[in-house]
Amino acid sequence: MKEQFTWHGGRLSDARAHFGDSGEPWIDLSTGISPFPWVDAADILPDWLALPDPAKLDKMEAIAAQYYGVHPANICAVPGSEMGLRLLDPILALPALYFTPCYRTHADIFRDSRGISGFQTPDRPSAVLLANPNNPDGYVVPQETLKRWLEDLEDIKSWLIIDEAFADVMPGISMAEMVDDNRRLILTRSFGKFFGLAGVRLGFILGPKRIVSAYRKLLGDWPVSGGALDIGIAAYSDHPSTNEMRAAITDRAAQLDDILHRHGYTPLGHCPLFRLIETGSALALFERLAQRHILTRPFDGNLNWLRFGLPADDDALERLDRALLSG
Incomplete structure (x- = not known):
């Protein structure tokens, strides 16, 4: 093999x-x-000669925020949800636990991490990462269970990070409604998987303003391409x-x-x-x-x-x- x-x-x-x-x-x-x-992508003709427009970025993030059900201040566009995950280590600077089996990238995100087969409360402040639905087995953790885990983690100043890359087709399982500046919850969302346009390389971080600000500082003024902005604005508006x-x-x-x-x-x-x-x-x-x-x-x-x-x-x-x- x-x-x-x-x-x-x-x-x-x-x-x-x-x-x-x-x-x-x-x-x-x-x-x-x-x-x-999403079939209308072929009709969109981005201006490849211009830098991505910051006003378009704001517009796309606002439309995506409405789609996901969060405040626009709690969302940040990233060049693919995997890149969003890989930036977590420098932003949180914490040891991590990741659920297994898992998307292979999850084991590579944090320098100090170990796999766990079920929920464990860390013995020190940590990041706990899982996918919901999980990849590769498609297992779904019920929302009420995730809420209990979040409360347990917040009690010890730990973070719950949920990779919701496959959640668009099952919107009822998302924890987006819990995203708040006072919660230790971070979600990653993928555009390409559900919309069938993986080459656009577009994803989002949903989390507290301080986490969103940290991502913006790392990514700079042009986190995604002009084409991703045009396609994202149109696709997220096409209910x-x-x-x-x-x-x-x-x-x-x-x-x-x-x-x-x-x-x-x-x-x-x-x-x-x-x-x-x-x-x-x-x-x-x-x-x-x-x-x-x-x-x-x-x-x-x-x-x-x-x-x-x-x-x-x-x-x-x-x-x-x-x-x-x-x-």
């Missing part, structure tokens, strides 16, 4: 080089990025398309579940953007699907896991169905 396929999804160039590129086109199911992109995309993602996840069930696999997790299966033949299944130009996501931390993103159309669903049948 080549390490690049277990490190991150989206390694389609590596897959072509390793497994070949003749025959049917590749289907990339290795990420949790929506296959239903009908948002509702349609959420419904399409949920429907496609149900279709994927049906296929996996039909072939004897039990899909795990509650996040509609991806499904995880557990099987002793996970690596062999990854190889078999890749030979048929279907890229999925294996994990070196658990060799029995294989994660499937959502097929983009009926043809992709049928090809996956045939490939699973042929094994």
Whole structure:
């Protein structure tokens, strides 16, 4: 197994080089990025000759704040939610606990950190990081549980940091309503995953003003590109398309579940953007699907896991169905 396929999804160039590129086109199911992109992005023509307009940044953050349900003073645009996470270490300057299993980046964010398999109250002020929905298993922590954890952490001057990169398709689980200047709560949100436009590299930090100010100081006057500003303003204002995309993602996840069930696999997790299966033949299944130009996501931390993103159309669903049948 080549390490690049277990490190991150989206390694389609590596897959072509390793497994070949003749025959049917590749289907990339290795990420949790929506296959239903916000369609109006192609009609937006940014001014690439000008520096990003600070007034547009303010406008986009205000529109995104309304979308997420926070005050505009409690949001900061970042060049992708992963970058937002990676800046937490210099901003908080605390040891950290991160939940496992987890998005691989979580283990790299803090210099002084260790993984935990369930909630633990730290013995000293710390940052506690988790994803909700979690990646890769799609587990969702109920909001009431998160509120209890936040109160316990605040009692010892610790922080709760929640990576909500996949929460747009499940808005009811978000802790955005709890973001306040007096809370020790920081959320990260991703634009690209739900809107299907990962290349825009746009994300947000939601948190107290002092945290937002620290991010602004680190990022400077132009935290994201002019194109990201134009696309973000339009997409976050397009509520009908948002509702349609959420419904399409949920429907496609149900279709994927049906296929996996039909072939004897039990899909795990509650996040509609991806499904995880557990099987002793996970690596062999990854190889078999890749030979048929279907890229999925294996994990070196658990060799029995294989994660499937959502097929983009009926043809992709049928090809996956045939490939699973042929094994």
